[in-house]
Amino acid sequence: MTDHPIRILLAKIGLDGHDRGVKVLARSFRDAGFDVIYTGLWQTAQSTMLAAMQEDIDVVGVSLLSAAHLTVMPEVLRHRKELGIENVPVVLGGIVPEDEHHLLYEMGCAAVFNPGASVEGIVEKFKTLAADRKRLSLSEAIAGYESKNNAALGQLITYIQRDQVDGKWTPPAGSAKVFGITGAPGVGKSSLIGKLGKAMCEKGFKVAVVAVDPSSPVHGGALLGDRLRMMWGEPGDNFFIRSLSSGKEYGGLGPHCADVIRALNGYGFDYILVESVGAGQSDVAIRDVVDKTLLVLMPESGDSVQFSKAGIMEIADMFIINKCDLPGADATEGQLKSAVGADRPICRVSTVRNEGIEAAADLILA
Amino acid sequence: MATKPISDPQAAPVANDKPFYGPQDVAGIDYARDLANPGEFPFTRGIHPEMYRQRTWTMRQFAGFGSAEDTNERFKYLLGQGQTGLSTAFDLPTLMGRDSDDPLSLGEVGKCGVAVSSLDDMRRLFDGIALDQVSTSMTINAPAAILLAFYIAVAEEKGVSPDKLRGTLQNDILKEFHAQNEYVFPPRPSVKLVTDTIEYGTHHMPQWNTVSISGYHIREAGASAAQELAFTLADGMSYVEHALERGLDVDEFSKRLSFFFDVHNDFFEEIAKIRAARRIWAKVMRDKYGAKLERNWWMRCHAQTAGVTLTEQQPTNNVVRVAYQALAAVLAGVQSLHTNSMDETLALPTESAVKLALRTQQIIACETSVTSVADPLGGSWFIENKTNEMEAEANAIFREIDDLGGVIGAIEHGYFRRSIADSAIKQSLAFDSGEAEVVGVNKYVEKDYERIDVLKIGADVEKQQVARLQQLKRDRDAKRHQQSLEALRKAAADDANVMPFLIDAAKADATVGEMMEVMASVFGRYDGGPEW
Numbered sequence A: 001m002t003d004h005p006i007r008i009l010l011a012k013i014g015l016d017g018h019d020r021g022v023k024v025l026a027r028s029f030r031d032a033g034f035d036v037i038y039t040g041l042w043q044t045a046q047s048t049m050l051a052a053m054q055e056d057i058d059v060v061g062v063s064l065l066s067a068a069h070l071t072v073m074p075e076v077l078r079h080r081k082e083l084g085i086e087n088v089p090v091v092l093g094g095i096v097p098e099d100e101h102h103l104l105y106e107m108g109c110a111a112v113f114n115p116g117a118s119v120e121g122i123v124e125k126f127k128t129l130a131a132d133r134k135r136l137s138l139s140e141a142i143a144g145y146e147s148k149n150n151a152a153l154g155q156l157i158t159y160i161q162r163d164q165v166d167g168k169w170t171p172p173a174g175s176a177k178v179f180g181i182t183g184a185p186g187v188g189k190s191s192l193i194g195k196l197g198k199a200m201c202e203k204g205f206k207v208a209v210v211a212v213d214p215s216s217p218v219h220g221g222a223l224l225g226d227r228l229r230m231m232w233g234e235p236g237d238n239f240f241i242r243s244l245s246s247g248k249e250y251g252g253l254g255p256h257c258a259d260v261i262r263a264l265n266g267y268g269f270d271y272i273l274v275e276s277v278g279a280g281q282s283d284v285a286i287r288d289v290v291d292k293t294l295l296v297l298m299p300e301s302g303d304s305v306q307f308s309k310a311g312i313m314e315i316a317d318m319f320i321i322n323k324c325d326l327p328g329a330d331a332t333e334g335q336l337k338s339a340v341g342a343d344r345p346i347c348r349v350s351t352v353r354n355e356g357i358e359a360a361a362d363l364i365l366a
Numbered sequence B: 001m002a003t004k005p006i007s008d009p010q011a012a013p014v015a016n017d018k019p020f021y022g023p024q025d026v027a028g029i030d031y032a033r034d035l036a037n038p039g040e041f042p043f044t045r046g047i048h049p050e051m052y053r054q055r056t057w058t059m060r061q062f063a064g065f066g067s068a069e070d071t072n073e074r075f076k077y078l079l080g081q082g083q084t085g086l087s088t089a090f091d092l093p094t095l096m097g098r099d100s101d102d103p104l105s106l107g108e109v110g111k112c113g114v115a116v117s118s119l120d121d122m123r124r125l126f127d128g129i130a131l132d133q134v135s136t137s138m139t140i141n142a143p144a145a146i147l148l149a150f151y152i153a154v155a156e157e158k159g160v161s162p163d164k165l166r167g168t169l170q171n172d173i174l175k176e177f178h179a180q181n182e183y184v185f186p187p188r189p190s191v192k193l194v195t196d197t198i199e200y201g202t203h204h205m206p207q208w209n210t211v212s213i214s215g216y217h218i219r220e221a222g223a224s225a226a227q228e229l230a231f232t233l234a235d236g237m238s239y240v241e242h243a244l245e246r247g248l249d250v251d252e253f254s255k256r257l258s259f260f261f262d263v264h265n266d267f268f269e270e271i272a273k274i275r276a277a278r279r280i281w282a283k284v285m286r287d288k289y290g291a292k293l294e295r296n297w298w299m300r301c302h303a304q305t306a307g308v309t310l311t312e313q314q315p316t317n318n319v320v321r322v323a324y325q326a327l328a329a330v331l332a333g334v335q336s337l338h339t340n341s342m343d344e345t346l347a348l349p350t351e352s353a354v355k356l357a358l359r360t361q362q363i364i365a366c367e368t369s370v371t372s373v374a375d376p377l378g379g380s381w382f383i384e385n386k387t388n389e390m391e392a393e394a395n396a397i398f399r400e401i402d403d404l405g406g407v408i409g410a411i412e413h414g415y416f417r418r419s420i421a422d423s424a425i426k427q428s429l430a431f432d433s434g435e436a437e438v439v440g441v442n443k444y445v446e447k448d449y450e451r452i453d454v455l456k457i458g459a460d461v462e463k464q465q466v467a468r469l470q471q472l473k474r475d476r477d478a479k480r481h482q483q484s485l486e487a488l489r490k491a492a493a494d495d496a497n498v499m500p501f502l503i504d505a506a507k508a509d510a511t512v513g514e515m516m517e518v519m520a521s522v523f524g525r526y527d528g529g530p531e532w
């Protein structure tokens, strides 16, 4: 197991905006070879533990400098229990008076770190905790999957990703529609998926997201940043997000992405959205694993460089121009129309303004 | 920022890491042009000719915790101990524009500052304090306009009109995007709201500082001294440009812009930073923005010692650190000062810890004689060279910001957050490797150092505050409340100045959370931009 990156989640819960420490830790963990998911500011105990479950996290790190730890941590541990992931250790760091440490250990925190704690020491502790974590066995994970247990699904995906299923099991066939959402980094794919997912769930569909992060890892670790953009309110059982690192090759889909999608499909999701940058080899790769490809663009001043680059234009089935709150949307739409003709749908949205989301969702649901 | 370049600093070569400095290191300096006497342009040496001989700085300890009554009591205590201005710390829900009974406020009410959700809370916060006698600073940003509206309404009830009010609203939303993370609306409407308060203040509150343009948070989040200096002044220029675009007269609004810097450990660098800030600002205001009144060339500033330098280990050592940092602030000629308490890493300060911090300033003022002469370090080869170096670095950073389309463009590119995070990582690596030495942490470590008392805030504060707020929501005149919010929504949608509407809504007992929600329905909510 040691040759697979440890998966950790770093969370800021509540209104606390002190993020200097957590950012330093995120980068240090990545450099130590971990896959790191940072969920961003203003999360809740519930969203944090749901993420831990879906992402099959080895250790959850909560950073609190707001003096709210005695209210927040019991909530975190309660959700951990309710979600059936008591095997995931939770570590707390931040401003925690020494005379309260014992209370936190007693309620179930695995470790508490205060200002001045060395990053090296923290990394070591996480390694030990991850190594000691008791995961479901493969057959337990499969059994759980079959009885529709989301925690088991989370862990089974890890087995698939690590190539540890090895023909011992194949998922049942499903009827999900699989969409590839591709486009250059920063056009707003993750933000859009967050909003689309919400709109689709509200219509009663079960939606899964596979977010393939393009970061090409320098030290074997990766900072998986898509989830941070996708979070909205309280994700429920109907919205399952899984972040994958693309592995060695930049922009690729990473190992076993197709198998992960099949597993989600067999689990009973109605729609599966796959985010990737769609650069280089994955243009082809994505076409193999999805039913339809949706290319996300944004208004760009100047020429139509973004269109000319790519074989991606040919494989896309539909287009979304995001960030239409910015200037230049009309021009971009005009250029796009003349480049692709009238047969493929083009939709304008602004995820920040919540405009056009319904229409985009309808495009997918059609 | 506009395109007109800021004049480059003096020709003197910038030296780095030398064993000593000499006349060659200040060769290009022209005394009259670059330094001049204290009180003379470009004010490198201070904004007043007599500096502290005439009046010492304002000693202003940031205070706020628990309920409005708790903080009111602390205010009265501090005034009784000789403090000369009030400074209000709000709790996280208030800072984020949420009511005490919002689900996201759970566990945070009154914990990191005082909870103020309504006019009624503000009334109790300043109970028995004469608002025409005291100067009050309020550390609040995204909902700053709302808290100002509460303050104006409370003053009115006490018979004090807005033009009599003295104080400072932090109201610096730009650095929230860079560093402190208390933004709610996207950058552009956020700055519009700040401009509304500048406009209102210019017309109705001649003694009120409308924005405290802050480097403190930028630095504490990890920035270097030069980044702090440059980002802060760039923010200042951005506010000036927005106010000019609004059609305000530079000489009318700019006198009420003030600054707020950190005072970190590198003693001389910090002094040079503040001297450079004065020189840059004076030139910018006079030459770039054409301010005519001399006082509008002044970079007036508050300073705070650097919380992030204080340690949990051997906490009494913090008193010593704070004393050195405070001395640097005084030698740099700041207008007001907060000294941190030795229990900084543990919790909000206890009464005795905050008293010791205040005494630290008082000892500098009363006993060291450093107040007897303005800019005592002026003319030091090292200090003058370092001041030039700071200015040159700041100018280089201004160009980077300009290239990204000014401050808002740079925010949208994630420039500030990325630069600050990179610097923070460097510092953490240096501590971990021992390259940066910290007494009690990686040097002269003691296992069983002496522990000190820690302030605890009970959960009853939250219960009480939530109950009271819900009572208020039940009892208020529902119709008037509704109408005032509708008028606010319309004003925001029509791009009108929202200040009068906020004051009206405040009087109708609309809460912070409600007014923010109404404005968010027009302005949108910001998700943080490209760089987390």
Ligand code: B12
Pocket: A015, A016, A017, A018, A019, A020, A021, A022, A024, A025, A060, A061, A062, A063, A064, A065, A066, A067, A091, A092, A093, A094, A095, A113, A114, A115, A116, A117, A118, A119, A122, B089, B090, B091, B092, B095, B111, B112, B113, B139, B179, B180, B181, B182, B216, B217, B220, B221, B306, B307, B308, B309, B310, B311, B343, B344, B345, B346, B347, B348, B349, B428
């Ligand atoms: C820097 C700082 C700020 C900066 C924050 C910049 C930023 N973006 O992070 C600024 C100036 C903006 C700021 C503002 C405020 N602050 Co402040 N701030 C601090 C300060 C001085 C240092 C924190 C820090 O970044 N240290 C450096 C980093 C690297 O260390 P760290 O975060 O502690 O992390 C280390 C360990 O704690 C641990 N750790 C931390 N998290 C985690 C997580 C995990 C999983 C693990 C394993 C370990 C771990 O490992 C890290 C490495 O050693 C502390 C006091 C102090 N000296 O600790 C006050 C402090 C946290 N702030 C405080 C307050 C009250 C505020 C405000 C609410 C003030 C106000 N009313 O306006 C605002 C709120 C801002 C907000 N949006 O939340 C209080 C909190 C009181 C309490 N908890 O009881 C403190 C304790 C100061 C005090 N005594 O009053 N602050």
Ligand SMILES: Nc1nc2c(ncn2[C@@H]2O[C@H](COP(=O)(O)OP(=O)(O)O)[C@@H](O)[C@H]2O)c(=O)[nH]1
Pocket: A183, A184, A185, A186, A187, A188, A189, A190, A191, A192, A226, A229, A322, A323, A324, A325, A326, A349, A350, A351, A352, A353, B527, B528, B529, B530, B531
């Ligand atoms: N102006 C604007 N910015 C957006 C919009 N959608 C996303 N963004 C911003 O674009 C940046 C990149 O978004 P992200 O979803 O991470 O893009 P991805 O790399 O394609 O997944 C973030 O800063 C978002 O806030 C939009 O509709 N308008």
Ligand SMILES: [Mg+2]
Pocket: A189, A190, A191, A225, A226, A275
């Ligand atoms: Mg993404």
